[in-house]
Amino acid sequence: MALDADWAERWVRRTADAVADAKDELTELDRQIGDGDHGENLHRGFQAVVARLDDAAAERGTGDERTVGDVLKLVATTLMSTVGGASGPLYGTAYLRAAKVSGRVQIDSPAVVAVLEAALEGVASRGKATVGEKTMVDAWQAAVDAAEAASGDGGSEVDVLQAAAEAADKAATGTIPMIATKGRASYLGERSAGHEDPGARSTALVLGAAMAAALSGPTPADPRSAA
Amino acid sequence: MALDADWAERWVRRTADAVADAKDELTELDRQIGDGDHGENLHRGFQAVVARLDDAAAERGTGDERTVGDVLKLVATTLMSTVGGASGPLYGTAYLRAAKVSGRVQIDSPAVVAVLEAALEGVASRGKATVGEKTMVDAWQAAVDAAEAASGDGGSEVDVLQAAAEAADKAATGTIPMIATKGRASYLGERSAGHEDPGARSTALVLGAAMAAALSGPTPADPRSAA
Amino acid sequence: MKKLLNDPADAVADSLAGFALAHADLVRVNQMPVFVSRAGGAVTGKVGLVSGGGSGHEPLHAGFVGDGMLDAAVPGSVFTSPTPDQILPAIQAADGGAGVLTIVKNYTGDVLNFETAVELAVEDNIEVASVLVNDDVAVEDSLYTAGRRGVAGTLAVEKIAGAAADRGGDLAGVTAVAERVIANVRSMGVALAAPSVPHVGRPSFDLGDDEIEVGIGIHGEPGRHRVAAASADEVTEMLLNPVADDLALVRGERVLLFVNGMGGTPLSELYVVYGRARRLLEERGVTVARSLVGNYVTSLEMQGASVTVLRLDDELEALWDAPVNTAALRW
Amino acid sequence: MKKLLNDPADAVADSLAGFALAHADLVRVNQMPVFVSRAGGAVTGKVGLVSGGGSGHEPLHAGFVGDGMLDAAVPGSVFTSPTPDQILPAIQAADGGAGVLTIVKNYTGDVLNFETAVELAVEDNIEVASVLVNDDVAVEDSLYTAGRRGVAGTLAVEKIAGAAADRGGDLAGVTAVAERVIANVRSMGVALAAPSVPHVGRPSFDLGDDEIEVGIGIHGEPGRHRVAAASADEVTEMLLNPVADDLALVRGERVLLFVNGMGGTPLSELYVVYGRARRLLEERGVTVARSLVGNYVTSLEMQGASVTVLRLDDELEALWDAPVNTAALRW
Ligand SMILES: Nc1ncnc2c1ncn2[C@@H]1O[C@H](COP(=O)(O)OP(=O)(O)O)[C@@H](O)[C@H]1O
Ligand SMILES: Nc1ncnc2c1ncn2[C@@H]1O[C@H](COP(=O)(O)OP(=O)(O)O)[C@@H](O)[C@H]1O
């Protein structure tokens, strides 16, 4: 069963919840090797996203057709204008590029892979980071690799997202021993080793929410109750 | 045996030692109801006094005659120019007035009483404080009363100073329940009760040193060894 | 408590040595005895202004030596008033032949030491007048205390009296202006965390994680009341209302509103306090005609702030606006 | 950690509201999106100067909006760079038809957000140039990092570029002056105690009673090295020497020496650091021709300081001396 705009909305609302729950944890990670605001930054951004989704739901006529890309574009512009910091433009660009390749009502497994590839490409090109620099790129890249493999093996949308989420989670943990060479943590030099990168962790949360939203399936009534 | 300039010098050096030992205690008392500098203030002053006494000893010819008042005047001007705060002018004036009534080579019991009376008068007139306001006046007044009684009973110089020292010590403790109405502690209003007044305590130290200096008797050689 | 200091005993001297080098165009610093005077020396025919007190309140007073404000400042040890042998040469250095006004914050130590120095200066044939700043409304029953303390309002006295001297007022006139400022200025302060005196090395008072001291002075003394930590708006009300009540401000009056930082509170928080204090004054129908926000009369690195209000009239307003060029205040 | 705040989420907005009221003669504060611009609007024909970044560094940047310095400032959340939708209208508000220079501190977040805003401004037909300030020598191997950070040297860039714009320079000329300042300014900082971000409520890093962090930035990030607490003279050497070495200062050169407080250290201590830094420069045969000491580029209430040295030439010196009239810098 292909994924639609409602899935995208569930994904985003679940991300908002996951970020709210993990806010202090993300902030603590950022406090160790950054400036202690990553949790607060993302939380501010995703709360704004939820508010705009609510507004949009209230305004939307029953017959209006939405694409996956419509939802992701709303996320992109909202994060861009409310998060700030490094993660604002990075996530903003990720969702913007993902929106560009998902201007469709339904997306299948290969299209899900394309969404993740576009997001990775957005982050990497904006941040000029590559794998191994202890950034969210590490999580996105692992997710894309795993998603491509799962889709190549003929996996469903859920399979692809599950592979991506698990790989991102592992990759986030994998940033612990790394020495950062991009972003604020790079100023610490060797002292950045031994701590997980907050952006990689939040990427794992984002992808975990995507998988959970696909697993939970469509809900008929108020999209808020599905969150 | 009457008291001479060497006694005065022993008194002052013993005071310097006593203040050095009690510096932290005095500062802690002042921290409770004042600004936490009384120990440091007096220590700075009496260290300067000792330095000037050393200089004077080095310069003094063997035959030069000193009066008790000469020593006390040196103390007065030194404290005045090195202590600052409230206690600088107060102790400075006390020693200055005391010096004025002791311009003699030897002083007997009644003269010791006069010295204490002059000191009290100096403190009280400079600070415009009376008994019961939780200041050093409480200790000085108790000392004078006890000294007058001891001298009236025909006591020796040592008896007089002992009575004064004991009374000052008791009076210092007696300031604990008082509510301050003069000096910095008065800003605390009722919160000043329950703490000993630092100036009353230092007055007790000063008078304890006077007694000890009288008890220890004259020493022939370097006055420093008597301190 | 860590500090950027060498030997704590040299804290004041080391700091003034740096100050002298950084502001050689404005000031000269004399060591032994320590006092600060204008680089150009006394201004002939102008009333000289001298202030001083314990150190630890920087930039007060040395930071206010210069054109349009003080002619000399006398820093004591940290939180300890200076001695007469420092104050006397400062008065001499400030004397341009038209007499000297000493501006003394009302603390027993400052009063006694300045008193002595003034006696000596008068013996030296210098005409000297003195004013006592006592703007702290936290000291409630001044009959039963050493009187109200002088705190941040001192800045207004020094600025405005400085301008009065600058425009050529005589000693009586400058003194009268200073007295008028004192009669119309009130302050109240709060501490969120205590400062540590260098030679003591630990906080001057102990404050719980959820307590604040209201009605503190500027020497790390405990305040009048200890209350539960509250929002900036609530704290500002605790400061502004007693000040405005004590001044008996009425609708239509104009004031200077001065929010002063105690040294360890970020400027951004001072502006939050300022915003609320201003609204409270406006609700009383009082116009905030002049403003000052910053760390000017501090208590080492104490966290907290004070609110000062000065009732203005046309003359005080013009004197406040008059040019000033010192290390810490300049316009 | 207690603060004079209401809802931490409103910290920046509340503070700016107070700032706007206190300095209505100099600035206008726009809320939603938040930016600060000159009270008089853009100056026709003058190159506009815009800077910005996370809040918590007050008075930087809003305190430097006014004559002779910035035309607009864009404050983000505490320690978080502003967003493009704030930066774009600030650029528009600063544009007097001669183009706009954005002065960006080199942090990934600031760079990315300003980049995006500049793209949008250019689409809007505004000529925009940008410079990146990266004066922090604590970031040693800049090949393996996001490059050196921008810290207190930013003040010098804003002051001097502001004067260059004021005297009528065109966008290329003003940009070249700014680049010259950046090429010749270096800084290094130390923390004695960490600041606490309002919404976090506890110190950004944990530091023992006898430890200090050397090579810190201005966001409560941990520094490069943690060393045992030392005297002011020793600490100053740890700061000044790498700065002077990196600038490769030689005998006979003239510099601006700027000792900046991090927010929670008393001014008196900054002068101790200044005195030592100046002697160290003089021992190298370098003349300290200009000085600045104070809390200008802060990190909330962090205890500590930074030392900034700018190599001067006649033009930079004259531009530094040019009049400036802002909330926080005025001469
Ligand atoms: N150049 C970059 N490329 C990719 N990701 C980056 C880059 N710089 C920073 N990041 C990511 O951003 C995260 C920090 O985000 P955040 O704390 O919100 O912003 P800031 O660093 O501005 O405070 C880091 O953990 C890292 O994953
Ligand atoms: N008006 C006064 N009369 C007599 N003694 C006073 C008066 N004011 C203060 N004192 C004494 O001075 C002591 C404080 O001295 P100190 O701490 O050195 O000065 P400061 O209060 O200026 O810091 C008090 O404990 C009190 O005994």
Ligand SMILES: [Mg+2]
């Ligand atoms: Mg961060």
Ligand SMILES: [Mg+2]
């Ligand atoms: Mg005291």
Ligand SMILES: [Mg+2]
């Ligand atoms: Mg004192």
Ligand SMILES: [Mg+2]
């Ligand atoms: Mg940040």
